[in-house]
Amino acid sequence: MSTEEATATATAEECPARIVVAIDNSIHAEQAFEFYLNRIHRPGYEVVFAHSAEPPHVGGGMAVAGFGVAATPGQYEALLEKRREEVRELQNKFAAHLDQNAHVKYRMHAVEYGGNPGEAIVKISEDEKATMVVMGTRGLGAIRRTILGSVSDYVVHHAKCPVLICHKDGIH
Numbered sequence: 001m002s003t004e005e006a007t008a009t010a011t012a013e014e015c016p017a018r019i020v021v022a023i024d025n026s027i028h029a030e031q032a033f034e035f036y037l038n039r040i041h042r043p044g045y046e047v048v049f050a051h052s053a054e055p056p057h058v059g060g061g062m063a064v065a066g067f068g069v070a071a072t073p074g075q076y077e078a079l080l081e082k083r084r085e086e087v088r089e090l091q092n093k094f095a096a097h098l099d100q101n102a103h104v105k106y107r108m109h110a111v112e113y114g115g116n117p118g119e120a121i122v123k124i125s126e127d128e129k130a131t132m133v134v135m136g137t138r139g140l141g142a143i144r145r146t147i148l149g150s151v152s153d154y155v156v157h158h159a160k161c162p163v164l165i166c167h168k169d170g171i172h
Helices: 003-007 027-039 073-099 117-127 142-148 151-158
Strands: 018-022 046-053 062-066 105-112 132-136 163-166
Touching: 018 027, 018 117, 027 132, 027 163, 046 073, 046 117, 073 105, 105 117, 117 132, 117 151, 132 151, 151 163
Parallel strands: 018 046, 018 132, 046 105, 132 163
Antiparallel strands: none
8 A cells, every 4th residue: 555545544524634735846835834844733634735737838739849849749748757757756755754754644636737726726625625725935026926826826815715825935
């Protein structure tokens, strides 16, 4: 039985709290997770890591192999596999940290190429009947946030449970 299978046994009734922690390869996600683990986590809580993998960058409908040249289907499949490997490495990084804390039950929930990461995190939190969502933020300024959008803004306004946002410089 894998670690994921062994730790996925708690139901909503058995688990006093199910916390969705949004992860990516940023220091902000790591800091938010550390904040949760050190200040909020209690025995019996279950952590569900949520990640929305972005597809390889596309140009003209296909992934770009380099310098604006469209990729062949074989090259595109290789790019997809590389992205899948990056997601596995991300999951392994967070799992390794939790494996050091044997008392923490956790599962991984990755949405492959799910579109808007905010929508994916909200959907995962609903599907998992989350008690809370924990996530980091890059701390975009108002203008950049308006132009680029903000995953954390989306989650705060659409999640049906409390959302804890850990600002990039606010964690001590």
